[in-house]
Structures are given as C-alpha cells and as structure tokens.
Amino acid sequence: MPGPLPDGDPAPEDGQLPGQVQEGAAGRNFGLYVHIPFCAVRCGYCDFNTYTATELGPGASQDEYAGTAMAELDLAARVLRTSGLPQRPLQTVFFGGGTPTLLPTEDLAALLRRAESLWPLAPDAEVTTEANPDSVTEASLQRLADAGFTRVSFGMQSAVPHVLKVLDRTHAPERVPEAVRWARNAGLDVSIDLIYGTPGESMDDWEETLSAALSYEPDHVSAYSLIIEDGTKLAARMRRGEVPPIDEDDHADKYLAAERMMEAHGLHWYEVSNWSRTPDLACRHNLAYWRGDDWWGIGPGAHSHVGGVRWWNIKHPVPYANRLAAGKSPAAGRETLDGSAAHMEQVMLRTRLNEGIPVEVLSAGGRRAIPSLIAEGLIDPPSAFRGTLALTLEGRLLADGVVRRLLPD
Known part of the structure; x- marks a missing residue:
C-alpha cells in the first residue's frame, strides 16, 4: 500500500x-x-x-x-x-x-x-x-x-x-x-x-x-x-x-x-x-x-515545489475531492527549505546529473573530499579541475556514497 x-x-x-x-x-x-x-x-x-x-x-x-x-x-x-x-x-x-x-x-x-x-x-x-x-x-x-x-x-x-x-x-x-x-x-x-x-x-x-x-x-x-x-x-x-x-x-x-x-x-x-x-x-x-525549478503537483498525494516551499496533498481521492469541493486547498502539509536543507538537496540531486555540480556550491568540508574522490576514480579529474564535479561510471555505481562525502556533518 x-x-x-x-x-x-x-x-x-x-x-x-x-x-x-x-x-x-x-x-x-x-x-x-x-x-x-x-x-x-x-x-x-x-x-x-x-x-x-x-x-x-x-x-x-x-x-x-x-x-x-x-x-x-x-x-x-x-x-x-x-x-x-x-x-x-x-x-x-x-x-x-x-x-x-x-x-x-x-x-x-x-x-x-x-x-x-x-x-x-x-x-x-x-x-x-x-x-x-x-x-x-x-x-x-x-x-x-x-x-x-x-x-x-x-x-x-x-x-x-x-x-x-x-x-x-x-x-x-x-x-x-x-x-x-x-x-x-x-x-x-x-x-x-x-x-x-x-x-x-x-x-x-x-x-x-x-x-x-x-x-x-x-x-x-x-x-x-x-x-x-x-x-x-x-x-x-x-x-x-x-x-x-x-x-x-x-x-x-x-x-x-x-x-x-x-x-x-x-x-x-x-x-x-x-x-x-x-x-x-x-x-x-x-x-x-x-x-530545483518550480512545479505544481495536481492530484491526491502529489508534491509541489515553488521557490523553496514544498507541499504535498492529502493522499486519498475522496478527502482530496471533498477539500476542493469546499473551496479549500488539498495540501496536507508543507515545509520551507532553509539554507542548509536547500544546500543538501541541491548537492543530492545535481550530483546525479552528467552536467555535474559546481565546486563553488560545496561547503568547505565537501571540497576537502574532492582529492580522495578523484584518487578513488569516483569523480572525473578534468571536470573537477575545470570547477565542476561529474561522476565517473564507478562514481555512478556509488552515487549515494559520493553525495554523503560531499555533505560532511
């Protein structure tokens, strides 16, 4: 379910x-x-x-x-x-x-x-x-x-x-x-x-x-x-x-x-x-x-994101329909991403793209992880030297682990 x-x-x-x-x-x-x-x-x-x-x-x-x-x-x-x-x-x-x-x-x-x-x-x-x-x-x-x-x-x-x-x-x-x-x-x-x-x-x-x-x-x-x-x-x-x-x-x-x-x-x-x-x-x-662009999610359980504000709708179709029939928003809850949460999400998502993520986006702790990620073959060296972190094939296999190292505590 x-x-x-x-x-x-x-x-x-x-x-x-x-x-x-x-x-x-x-x-x-x-x-x-x-x-x-x-x-x-x-x-x-x-x-x-x-x-x-x-x-x-x-x-x-x-x-x-x-x-x-x-x-x-x-x-x-x-x-x-x-x-x-x-x-x-x-x-x-x-x-x-x-x-x-x-x-x-x-x-x-x-x-x-x-x-x-x-x-x-x-x-x-x-x-x-x-x-x-x-x-x-x-x-x-x-x-x-x-x-x-x-x-x-x-x-x-x-x-x-x-x-x-x-x-x-x-x-x-x-x-x-x-x-x-x-x-x-x-x-x-x-x-x-x-x-x-x-x-x-x-x-x-x-x-x-x-x-x-x-x-x-x-x-x-x-x-x-x-x-x-x-x-x-x-x-x-x-x-x-x-x-x-x-x-x-x-x-x-x-x-x-x-x-x-x-x-x-x-x-x-x-x-x-x-x-x-x-x-x-x-x-x-x-x-x-x-x-991290803006989208509105229509429908029960759909999620939306506009300008760092995220919300999600009631899940079941019946209360979803009832809220709209009463002229009310069907949103069940929402959150506003603060600076640290927005940074974490940006690193988690953009690291997965072949276009990579700019080094300047990373925190000082994240940047310190770059040499070891290159040495282990997880990050493409030429891209990193140009200021963008892009995953190698081995890095794609371990993408979640790469992200964790770019987001140190």
Missing part, C-alpha cells in the same frame, strides 16, 4: 504561499505534474499513491476525476497569482500515476486544455504521459498527439514473462513494440521504463530485456534498480522466503550491462538512471526536479 506522507508544518486552507517565493521566480522554469491515481492492478513492488477500483470506495470515481483535478488547476492559478508570482509559460507537463491512460483520452485532453487556458504553453513545451503498453490503442495515442501531447513513457519493466510475473505486471511483452510503433506513427517521442534486479532475474534475462527495449529504437530509457518498499506485496513475499533477497552486487553488474548496451545503441546517460539519444530528448520535466 502507499507509504505515509512526510512530516511538515500545517498548510493554509487557502494555499497561499509566503512572499519569499517571489524572489528569483522569473528566472525559474515552471511545470505541472498531474497525478492520475488509478491502476487496473496493483503491482507487487509498488508503493505509489495509486488505487484499484476495489480500493477506492464510495465518493472516488474515475469518471469524476478530471473535473476534480481541474478544480485544483484553477486553485493553482489563483494561488500563484495572489502570491505575487509572475505569469510564466508551462515548460513541461507530465501526467503520471498510476496509469494515466486508464482515463479516457478525452479527459486527459481536457485537463491539458484547462492547463493551457490558465498558463501559456511554451512553444517547445514537453507534454508527457506515462502509459502501460496494454492501456493504449493506435487511435488513443493519435488522439493524445492531436491534443498536444509530445511524449509517451511506456512502463515495459521487462521483456521476460517470468520476471513480469514476479512484478505483477499484466502486459504481454509482444505488446510493447506494437505500442511503440503506434506512438511513432502519431509523432510522439518515446521513452521506455525498465526495472532490473527483480528476484529470479538472471543476467541473461536482463540482457534480453535491454536488447528488446533497444531494438525498438526509443528516444529515452529509464532503468531503475528494484527497491523493495515496506508494506508492498513483494516485501511480504521476501519476508516469507518465497523470493530471494536483493543482491547489491547483482544490481551493480546489471547497471554496468545497461551502460554498455545503451552506449552501443547510441543512448548516453544524463542522470544516473536515465539515458537519451540526444540532450534534447532528455526528460525536461525530471530535469526540472533535479535542478
């Missing part, structure tokens, strides 16, 4: 933001995240804030969801305006979940139109929806492209049936190339999401998955190591000994295989878990997260 919300301060019922968010706002990009909290089946590894039809209960209807989300879009525009922020174009819009394409394409198109009526879309705006391969048709993808979507991210995860079964994924592997072909025909950029390290997945299985995914010639691939979250079905199976535990060495070997095969097929890393065919095809919405 979905994990708990973070602790934080109470959020005002009107959603009003403090005056500090105005500082530097004109120089920050603005985007939208739209959370669609519905899935046909809950995957065994998933702890995202999603619900199947049997979990929703009275008052939470997929049929009514688009109208509820539009109410938060209207609230967002009002709060940003009354909080003194300039009107900025939408650089990115990302529909995630859950499975956004469980909603009718007409609902997704209507949500995008409402957003466009409130903020101008930048001429080169990136508009993405996530999708399961079995939740789209050739016609639905064409309708999304016609509505203004520019990109689709397919949750493939694996090409191997027994691995998909452990993950509780419902699509047949042969559906993926068909969905990719339909997206291409509609003029959409294509991203593929993969997971490695599933219990019982061999190296041959993983290389088969990579070969299949790359044969579809995607513009972008995300490959994430499987993390077993408390409260998930897979965590319970592991506790009972029904599946083997996670092997970190196996994860490292599979990451190296991914890097080797991605490079051979012309995809290059730009973030530890993400590769794109060209820099222009990197996911600009996710880059906005890693670079």
Whole structure:
C-alpha cells in the first residue's frame, strides 16, 4: 500500500504561499505534474499513491476525476497569482500515476486544455504521459498527439514473462513494440521504463530485456534498480522466503550491462538512471526536479515545489475531492527549505546529473573530499579541475556514497 506522507508544518486552507517565493521566480522554469491515481492492478513492488477500483470506495470515481483535478488547476492559478508570482509559460507537463491512460483520452485532453487556458504553453513545451503498453490503442495515442501531447513513457519493466510475473505486471511483452510503433506513427517521442534486479532475474534475462527495449529504437530509457518498499506485496513475499533477497552486487553488474548496451545503441546517460539519444530528448520535466525549478503537483498525494516551499496533498481521492469541493486547498502539509536543507538537496540531486555540480556550491568540508574522490576514480579529474564535479561510471555505481562525502556533518 502507499507509504505515509512526510512530516511538515500545517498548510493554509487557502494555499497561499509566503512572499519569499517571489524572489528569483522569473528566472525559474515552471511545470505541472498531474497525478492520475488509478491502476487496473496493483503491482507487487509498488508503493505509489495509486488505487484499484476495489480500493477506492464510495465518493472516488474515475469518471469524476478530471473535473476534480481541474478544480485544483484553477486553485493553482489563483494561488500563484495572489502570491505575487509572475505569469510564466508551462515548460513541461507530465501526467503520471498510476496509469494515466486508464482515463479516457478525452479527459486527459481536457485537463491539458484547462492547463493551457490558465498558463501559456511554451512553444517547445514537453507534454508527457506515462502509459502501460496494454492501456493504449493506435487511435488513443493519435488522439493524445492531436491534443498536444509530445511524449509517451511506456512502463515495459521487462521483456521476460517470468520476471513480469514476479512484478505483477499484466502486459504481454509482444505488446510493447506494437505500442511503440503506434506512438511513432502519431509523432510522439518515446521513452521506455525498465526495472532490473527483480528476484529470479538472471543476467541473461536482463540482457534480453535491454536488447528488446533497444531494438525498438526509443528516444529515452529509464532503468531503475528494484527497491523493495515496506508494506508492498513483494516485501511480504521476501519476508516469507518465497523470493530471494536483493543482491547489491547483482544490481551493480546489471547497471554496468545497461551502460554498455545503451552506449552501443547510441543512448548516453544524463542522470544516473536515465539515458537519451540526444540532450534534447532528455526528460525536461525530471530535469526540472533535479535542478530545483518550480512545479505544481495536481492530484491526491502529489508534491509541489515553488521557490523553496514544498507541499504535498492529502493522499486519498475522496478527502482530496471533498477539500476542493469546499473551496479549500488539498495540501496536507508543507515545509520551507532553509539554507542548509536547500544546500543538501541541491548537492543530492545535481550530483546525479552528467552536467555535474559546481565546486563553488560545496561547503568547505565537501571540497576537502574532492582529492580522495578523484584518487578513488569516483569523480572525473578534468571536470573537477575545470570547477565542476561529474561522476565517473564507478562514481555512478556509488552515487549515494559520493553525495554523503560531499555533505560532511
């Protein structure tokens, strides 16, 4: 089941933001995240804030969801305006979940139109929806492209049936190339999401998955190591000994295989878990997260960040809808990042990017760690000498450890 919300301060019922968010706002990009909290089946590894039809209960209807989300879009525009922020174009819009394409394409198109009526879309705006391969048709993808979507991210995860079964994924592997072909025909950029390290997945299985995914010639691939979250079905199976535990060495070997095969097929890393065919095809919405830009998260459990203020919505669709119907913000809590917290977050996120992080951003203690990180082969020496810390391949494998050393107590 979905994990708990973070602790934080109470959020005002009107959603009003403090005056500090105005500082530097004109120089920050603005985007939208739209959370669609519905899935046909809950995957065994998933702890995202999603619900199947049997979990929703009275008052939470997929049929009514688009109208509820539009109410938060209207609230967002009002709060940003009354909080003194300039009107900025939408650089990115990302529909995630859950499975956004469980909603009718007409609902997704209507949500995008409402957003466009409130903020101008930048001429080169990136508009993405996530999708399961079995939740789209050739016609639905064409309708999304016609509505203004520019990109689709397919949750493939694996090409191997027994691995998909452990993950509780419902699509047949042969559906993926068909969905990719339909997206291409509609003029959409294509991203593929993969997971490695599933219990019982061999190296041959993983290389088969990579070969299949790359044969579809995607513009972008995300490959994430499987993390077993408390409260998930897979965590319970592991506790009972029904599946083997996670092997970190196996994860490292599979990451190296991914890097080797991605490079051979012309995809290059730009973030530890993400590769794109060209820099222009990197996911600009996710880059906005890693670079600390502004975004408003629409939907139950969605998180937002504007000018160092972060907040998160009530998780369940019913109280979320009820708050909006009463004219109140659905935010459950919020926090304002002070100087040390903002610095920590900047180092944690920007270190993961291939563009690296400027040395001048680091504290004196963090800078003292640089010589040993170079000596251990974790940081690229030429980049460091030019004033930017960029991870080597070995550094990517140990990225969390590198960050800890750049953030000394």
